[in-house]
Amino acid sequence: MVMLYSDELELPKTDHRLWRLRVDSLGSEKWEYLSNADAKSDEQSSYVKQLLGTSGFEEPSPIDDRSAEEHSAYETAFQGARFFSKLQEPESGIFPCQYKGPMFLTVGYVGVHFCAGVPIPEPVRIELVRFIVNSAHPVDGGWGLHEVDKSTAFGTAINYVLLRLLGLPADHIVCKRAQKTLHRLGGALGVPHWGKCWLSILNLYKWEGVNPAPPELWLLPYALPIHPGRWWVHTRAVYQALGYLSSLKFTCQLTPLLQEIRGEIYVKPFDSIDFSKHRNTVCNVDLYYPHTKILNTANSALTFYEKHMRPNWLLRYTNKKCYDLIKKEIENTDYLCIAPVSMAFCALVVLAEEGKDSYQFKRFLEGFKEVLFMGPKGITVMGTNGAQTWDCAFAVQYYFVAGLAEKPEFKSTIESAYKFLCRTQFDTECVPGSFRDKRIGGWPFSTKPQGYTVSDCTAEALKAIIMVKNSPAFSHVKDEISDERLTKGIDVLLSLQNTGSFEYGSFATYEKIRATTALEKLNPAEVFGNIMVEFPYVECTDSSILGLTYFTKYYSYRKNDIENAIDIGIKYIKKAQGEDGSWYGCWGICFTYASMFALEAFSTVNEKYTNSRYVKKACEFLVSKQRADGGWSESMKSSELHTYVEAEKSLVVQTSWALIGLLLADYPDKATIDKGISLLKQRQLASGNWKFEAPEGVFNHSCAIEYASYRFLFPIKALGLYAKKYES
Numbered sequence: 001m002v003m004l005y006s007d008e009l010e011l012p013k014t015d016h017r018l019w020r021l022r023v024d025s026l027g028s029e030k031w032e033y034l035s036n037a038d039a040k041s042d043e044q045s046s047y048v049k050q051l052l053g054t055s056g057f058e059e060p061s062p063i064d065d066r067s068a069e070e071h072s073a074y075e076t077a078f079q080g081a082r083f084f085s086k087l088q089e090p091e092s093g094i095f096p097c098q099y100k101g102p103m104f105l106t107v108g109y110v111g112v113h114f115c116a117g118v119p120i121p122e123p124v125r126i127e128l129v130r131f132i133v134n135s136a137h138p139v140d141g142g143w144g145l146h147e148v149d150k151s152t153a154f155g156t157a158i159n160y161v162l163l164r165l166l167g168l169p170a171d172h173i174v175c176k177r178a179q180k181t182l183h184r185l186g187g188a189l190g191v192p193h194w195g196k197c198w199l200s201i202l203n204l205y206k207w208e209g210v211n212p213a214p215p216e217l218w219l220l221p222y223a224l225p226i227h228p229g230r231w232w233v234h235t236r237a238v239y240q241a242l243g244y245l246s247s248l249k250f251t252c253q254l255t256p257l258l259q260e261i262r263g264e265i266y267v268k269p270f271d272s273i274d275f276s277k278h279r280n281t282v283c284n285v286d287l288y289y290p291h292t293k294i295l296n297t298a299n300s301a302l303t304f305y306e307k308h309m310r311p312n313w314l315l316r317y318t319n320k321k322c323y324d325l326i327k328k329e330i331e332n333t334d335y336l337c338i339a340p341v342s343m344a345f346c347a348l349v350v351l352a353e354e355g356k357d358s359y360q361f362k363r364f365l366e367g368f369k370e371v372l373f374m375g376p377k378g379i380t381v382m383g384t385n386g387a388q389t390w391d392c393a394f395a396v397q398y399y400f401v402a403g404l405a406e407k408p409e410f411k412s413t414i415e416s417a418y419k420f421l422c423r424t425q426f427d428t429e430c431v432p433g434s435f436r437d438k439r440i441g442g443w444p445f446s447t448k449p450q451g452y453t454v455s456d457c458t459a460e461a462l463k464a465i466i467m468v469k470n471s472p473a474f475s476h477v478k479d480e481i482s483d484e485r486l487t488k489g490i491d492v493l494l495s496l497q498n499t500g501s502f503e504y505g506s507f508a509t510y511e512k513i514r515a516t517t518a519l520e521k522l523n524p525a526e527v528f529g530n531i532m533v534e535f536p537y538v539e540c541t542d543s544s545i546l547g548l549t550y551f552t553k554y555y556s557y558r559k560n561d562i563e564n565a566i567d568i569g570i571k572y573i574k575k576a577q578g579e580d581g582s583w584y585g586c587w588g589i590c591f592t593y594a595s596m597f598a599l600e601a602f603s604t605v606n607e608k609y610t611n612s613r614y615v616k617k618a619c620e621f622l623v624s625k626q627r628a629d630g631g632w633s634e635s636m637k638s639s640e641l642h643t644y645v646e647a648e649k650s651l652v653v654q655t656s657w658a659l660i661g662l663l664l665a666d667y668p669d670k671a672t673i674d675k676g677i678s679l680l681k682q683r684q685l686a687s688g689n690w691k692f693e694a695p696e697g698v699f700n701h702s703c704a705i706e707y708a709s710y711r712f713l714f715p716i717k718a719l720g721l722y723a724k725k726y727e728s
């Protein structure tokens, strides 16, 4: 076991044998801490034992005593699948994972509890502290936007405040180091917009120093491109609630503890600061997307309007409208809201409107349990309430690709993941007036109650389901979902393709692109890129094509529409290819991830290395990045800098992505592929596990996020494809 920083410091730790993960049939994941007595009659699941390293996890026995290199690719995939199947929660069918990385989400959970005066359960408090301490930068003791980032003012200020609110004294070594780093970065005045909002909510900053997020935007005619109903769903959701909170200058009561913290996070005395002068102060280290001139002008005008012109009646009217919209969001997502950032802001709005003892606020407190996730380093708030649908869809597909799905060892893994996918399809529409599209037939990224269709999640889930439905080995469950329901999925998918004036043929994430990307000029978040409107994403376009092409193999429903959609989708991908043959990926790291998806999409329309110049160029790009040890290793820096940057050493997931691309493209040089395959074999432990190496995912160009299942899913696929092609 690695010695964690929190252990070195002898910080309190809970008894990891007492944690249980409760998963319901719709995939909601909630951690519980039991008493010793209760724990005796309630065994930890296999997943939890493995994750927390408590005793009793039964590792698969080694294949035999030959060395890793001597095993075939098929045997390696098989062994990997044996391990991975043990991480499935058998009842629900999901593969839980601590979907962690971002370091700006826990403030939502702690902030809401603090504002409402609701105590955080002691075991959770202890583990929240551990997680933050264990994620501190090893050199300077600060925190960044995400776990593997350099220290920034945002990360350091917010996580410092959290540690203090969670009970760590200011003279604790962890706080002292962090404070020093924060001061070196100029103190909390330099935190970006969302950080300023949180600090203001916590009475540690003043709202007059925060750029406006006027709720009045909701009163504009929808025809205007700037109407928030046209923004990217996440930004829309965050600013809807923030508009309400900031316009009311929502803030919690000043306590002696807060007064102390006020004295710790700035480089000068709190009372001497004129906050109104710091709306645009952002620490250089934090800045990813600087303000445009037009944003600064708009902010100045709006600040003037809010201070001198906004009538009270108008504010009351707009906030009522905002609250109505928030209530709709709550109803559409069963209190989860689209993701934890907006969830916390919405919880505060509900606290303000309905009070701490209301049913609605209590539901939020319950809902928060679903985004907290325990791990060996402690507890953190995840990027979403999990990655359930996404991981199940891949698991089902890749076991099939590798020829494993129908093996007796794995039939129950596939059956329960498939049933989960069938249960997760949307069967209700959103409340009218929510600015949401039709969703019946679609699939989410996480769970059905979360309620948001994602294009590629719909496509990948559809594909996985069709595989099971058409496999004779699973004929007994083929009626779990009707063909008609699949056609509804197709309807949703087709409805998501951009066929208007924006980025013809592409797919975005949750909705069609609703306004020009020029709106990005008004991006106020400072630390993220591409957040204002939906964008054409190559990965989403590729996955959607995969779903559509696979569907046409078995069904003739809307044949012409689908063929046309595939055709314009492929054309879009060709147009989006970079000079060097690669594509920039937005949700995985980075050029390797996107190039794999593109090559897979091409392969389904029979464009391969020998007959397509696009494919040939993409293969050449990938091959040019192979390292001497046969592996690939793209770094998170690629996503930030938009140019290929290599990490220190070859990585299992990166290597798998590159290999999958090359294998599906029928890249002719087997020796190149062999070298990559042997790296995957060597990196596998005898149990079938592959060690976690580096975050695999990313969002908004700047924030890394971990997909814990990828280190199994993609090697299994790569090895399986190889075995099918080269091993008889």
Ligand SMILES: CC(C)=CCC[C@@H](C)[C@H]1CC[C@@]2(C)C3=C(CC[C@]12C)[C@@]1(C)CC[C@H](O)C(C)(C)[C@@H]1CC3
Residues within 6 Å of the ligand: 234, 235, 238, 339, 341, 383, 384, 390, 445, 454, 456, 457, 509, 528, 531, 539, 540, 587, 698, 699, 700, 705
């Ligand atoms: C800027 C804000 C609001 C931050 C909160 C975090 C969310 C925006 C992130 C966390 C997880 C996240 C990266 C996700 C996605 C969108 C943005 C999310 C929800 C999607 C659904 C986009 C489409 C992708 O292909 C894929 C399905 C992989 C991801 C999954 C996670």
